Amino acid sequence: MSNGVPKAALYYYDRSIWSSAPLLALEEKGYGADEVDLKEVDLSKGENFAPSFLRLNPHATVPTLVVPLHNTLEPEIESRYKAIQDTKSIVEFLDKSRSPQSRTHTTSSAPAPALTPATIAFNTASNKVIDLLHSEAADPNAFRYFNARDDAALSALSKEVLPSLIAKKDALNSYIKANETAEVRVSEKTVKFWEAKKLASDGILAVLQYGETPSDQLDSEAQAKRSEYFKVATSAWAGLGEVLLQLHKEFIGPYVLGDQLSLPDLHLAAWLARIVKLAGGTVSDDGDTITKKLEAHIGGSFKLPEDFNVAEARRRAGLPAGSAQPTDSQSRIAAFWDAMKERPSWKKVYADGLH
Ligand SMILES: N[C@@H](CCC(=O)N[C@@H](CS)C(=O)NCC(=O)O)C(=O)O
Structure with a gap:
C-alpha cells in the first residue's frame, strides 16, 4: 500500500509470453513502481495450480491482475478486490486506468498515452x-512444446522442457494428495481441473520422455507416438x-x-x-x-x-x-x-x- 491506498497486483511469470503484454503496457503507460505490485507465480513449478492462486483465477493462468474495488479505498475498511483473468482485458484495464487526467496516487510523472484505438474502424x-x-x-x-520436426530437434527440446513438465505434474499430484488429507478441502470442480491438467500433459510427456532416444531404438508404440507428434508439429x-x-x-x-x-x-x-x-x-x-x-x-x-x-x-x-x-x-x-x-x-x- 502507498498512501494507505490499496494497490493493484499483477501476477506474472517472467518467462511467460502473455505476462509480457501487461509488463510492456506498464512501461508504455508510464506507471510508477509504486502503483502496481508485481507478484511472481513460478509456472515451471506449477505454482499457478495452488488453491490460493485458483481462487484468483480458476483457469490457472498468468497474467492475472487483482484490483481494489472503487468504494473501498479508505485504509481502515478491509479491501475488496476483483481479479481480471485474461491478457486482453488486463491490458485494456491498464490503458484506461492511467490517463493525463487521472489522479492515480503515483510518484510517476511520465506521460500516459492512450493506447485504445480512437475510431471504430481501428x-x-x-x-x-x-x-x-x-x-x-x-x-x-503450443508452439513451444511442438518445436521439433526431426529427431535432433526433439532431443534438444526434451532436454529443455522435460524438467518443467515433470515438475508441473509433480505439483499437480502433490496438490491432489494434500487435498485428500486436508481438513478444509477444495471443491470437487478444482480436483477435476487438476486431474484434467495432468491428463492434458500426458500425451506430450509420453513423447518427450523418450526424446533423447534415437528412433530405431524405440518400441513400435513409442515410434508411432513420435511420428504422430511430428505430423502435428509439421502441420x-x-x-x-x-x-x-x-x-x-x-x-x-x-x-x-x-x-x-x-x-x-x-x-x-x-x-x-x-x-x-x-x-x-x-x-x-x-x-x-x-x-x-x-x-x-x-x-x-x-x-x-x-x-x-x-x-x-x-x-x-x-x-x-x-x-x-x-x-x-x-x-x-x-x-x-x-x-x-x-x-x-x-x-x-x-x-x-x-x-
Ligand atoms: N487466455 C489467456 C491465456 C494465458 C496463458 O496461456 N498463460 C500461460 C502463460 S503465457 C499460462 O499461464 N499457462 C499456465 C501453465 O503453463 O500451466 C490470456 O489471454 O491471458
Whole structure:
C-alpha cells in the first residue's frame, strides 16, 4: 500500500509470453513502481495450480491482475478486490486506468498515452489482430512444446522442457494428495481441473520422455507416438505461416495501426518475441534477420511479402533513416520488430533475452 491506498497486483511469470503484454503496457503507460505490485507465480513449478492462486483465477493462468474495488479505498475498511483473468482485458484495464487526467496516487510523472484505438474502424482492426494472436492456430505455448520436426530437434527440446513438465505434474499430484488429507478441502470442480491438467500433459510427456532416444531404438508404440507428434508439429508450423500472412493483411506498419503504438502492438510484441525465439532468433537480431529466420523455420517455400519501404517505416516510427536506400523494402513484421526494439518498454522487458 502507498498512501494507505490499496494497490493493484499483477501476477506474472517472467518467462511467460502473455505476462509480457501487461509488463510492456506498464512501461508504455508510464506507471510508477509504486502503483502496481508485481507478484511472481513460478509456472515451471506449477505454482499457478495452488488453491490460493485458483481462487484468483480458476483457469490457472498468468497474467492475472487483482484490483481494489472503487468504494473501498479508505485504509481502515478491509479491501475488496476483483481479479481480471485474461491478457486482453488486463491490458485494456491498464490503458484506461492511467490517463493525463487521472489522479492515480503515483510518484510517476511520465506521460500516459492512450493506447485504445480512437475510431471504430481501428478498434475493429485491433480486435481482429488481438483475436488472431490469441487463436488456437497461433498459440505460442503450443508452439513451444511442438518445436521439433526431426529427431535432433526433439532431443534438444526434451532436454529443455522435460524438467518443467515433470515438475508441473509433480505439483499437480502433490496438490491432489494434500487435498485428500486436508481438513478444509477444495471443491470437487478444482480436483477435476487438476486431474484434467495432468491428463492434458500426458500425451506430450509420453513423447518427450523418450526424446533423447534415437528412433530405431524405440518400441513400435513409442515410434508411432513420435511420428504422430511430428505430423502435428509439421502441420502447426505450416499453420503459423498462414497466421503470419493473415497478420500481414491486417497490418498497416510499422505498428499494427500505422505510426502510433496501440493495444494490438503489445500483444504482437509479446507473441513475436516468443515465435522468433523458437525460430532461433535473438534479441539483437534486426527485422530482416528475424524475417529470414522465421521463413527458414516455417520451411517449404514460405515467404513474407516484402512490400514495406524501409525509409518510410523508419520515418513513421520516428527512427533515423540509417543506411536505408530509397528503394529498400522489408516485410511489415521486420518493420514492426525494428520499431519495437528501440522502445524503452521492450528493452526493459527483454533485457535478459527473448522469452
Ligand atoms: N487466455 C489467456 C491465456 C494465458 C496463458 O496461456 N498463460 C500461460 C502463460 S503465457 C499460462 O499461464 N499457462 C499456465 C501453465 O503453463 O500451466 C490470456 O489471454 O491471458
